[in-house]
Amino acid sequence: MKKRTQTAMIALSAALLVLSGCGQTGGSAGSAPAASSAASSAAAPAEGANKVIIYTPTEDYLIEYMQQRLDEQFPDYDISLEYYHSGDLAAKLLAEGTDTACDIVFDCEYGYLQMLSDNFAEIGFIDNSQFVPDMQDPARKYMPVDRYSGSVIVNTQILQEKGLPIPESYQDLLDPMYQGLIEMPDPTASSTGYLFLKSLVNAWGEDEAFAYFDKLDANILQYTGGGSAPVKDAASGECAIALSLTFKAVDLINEGAPLQILFFEEGAPYTPAGLSIVSGHEQKQAVVDVVNYFYSDVIDDYLSTYLPEQIKVGQVNTTPGYPTDIPYADMSDNTPDVKEALLAKWDH
Structure with missing residues (x-):
């Protein structure tokens, strides 16, 4: 029997109805604080300051890989990657606005990120020039993760x-x-x-x-x-x-x-997929630390190991058997509307 799933569209419609009846709450985009390592924080963290929640529609083994890397780098942080189908993730964030537990959206297709861009902070602390031009967002509301x-x-x-x-x-x-x-x-x-x-x-x-x-x-x-x-x-x-x-x-x-x-x-x-920070959540040092760490060396390892299609200037595809010159x-x-x-x- 054929499985005919329309859950995501129903969820999106419900989210839009919610938004039409009430305003979104939460902080607005602004410049991010300077990055620091997880171990360098001298002041006692506020409650929940060391907790980072990441929503992602990516594959389970990629979630496992990222979780392992982040746990190794930040043993004092409580970092969790939570999986949602792309449409369900978008519907959830549309409904919640910036008043959400989510801090970071990871590896989400650009079309959804564009649709949600009003909910995201400008990421001003990552060097955008490292990415090939067609992967860059001029508004810097999202940074490339993969293509x-x-x-x-x-x-x-x-x-x-x-x-x-x-x-x-x-x-x-x-x-x-x-x-x-x-x-x-x-x-x-x-x-x-x-x-x-x-x-x-x-x-x-x-x-x-x-x-x-x-x-x-x-x-x-x-x-x-x-x-x-x-x-x-x-x-x-x-x-x-x-x-x-x-x-x-x-x-x-x-x-x-x-x-x-x-x-x-x-x-x-x-499609390209990217990373975004929910507006207001860029004020959490733990969030900035996680994003900075990802774009230090993790992204290179991630791309060479799993998704070698080009997003960075000078990126080399070394995956055995991966098609080259994909047409x-x-x-x-490919806009949200x-x-x-x-x-x-x-x-x-």
Whole structure:
């Protein structure tokens, strides 16, 4: 049975209704205090001053990696990374405004960060020139964390066993021979799913793109809530074709999964993701310490280990088997209002 998840859109609508009926509370953006190490604080901290709460839609193993690094660096801080699906995270922060327990939003897609920008502080203490121009936010309400792309990933072993050819285009995926063999993330619950939708809207026009997904629905086994779920299912043999995340496919291939990454003529859908500080929370020294630490050396290790697609000037991709010269799709006009309008039309 197909899983048709629309939780995120319902949550977003509820959040917008809440906002229309009441004002947001909390501090306003301002200049951040100078950074210092966690060990250098001489004054007794105020209650909760050493607690840092980070909301993130990123993968579980990336959360584990970041948690370990932060705990090692700041043993006297109480730092927690809390996972939410992208749409649920945005809905929660829309409803809460700056009066929220969240201090930092980590690895969230730029479209959501733009939608929430009024809730964020200017990050004036990080050198913006270290990032490539198309990753920079002139308002400095968010800093790059990574850039990730989607691709069509096939389990070559399953296709061979079934005597099916490797698809060469999006149109090929409509062939009835692939019925029940394809998974993709639900665009209303997953940023990755939305990227596939937006890339084809840009390539073909809105009407043709939605008509395409209406036809593709006949071949879909299930719509998943997370962007990496389809490729994980492809690796385990639950499906044969996944519209999913390139970096996760590379990880699974390097672990021995019989997967092949495909980029069709329309290019690889992609998005940058970033880090933001909730306005008013930049006054907490622990928050500034955590952000400064992340952009000292952690980001380089993070990128080289997990997501090597370029965000920094001079960045080198050293991940074994990671595609080079990825043909990125046209992802222009990817604004929050456009996204909201497109997702409102999605009914699968």
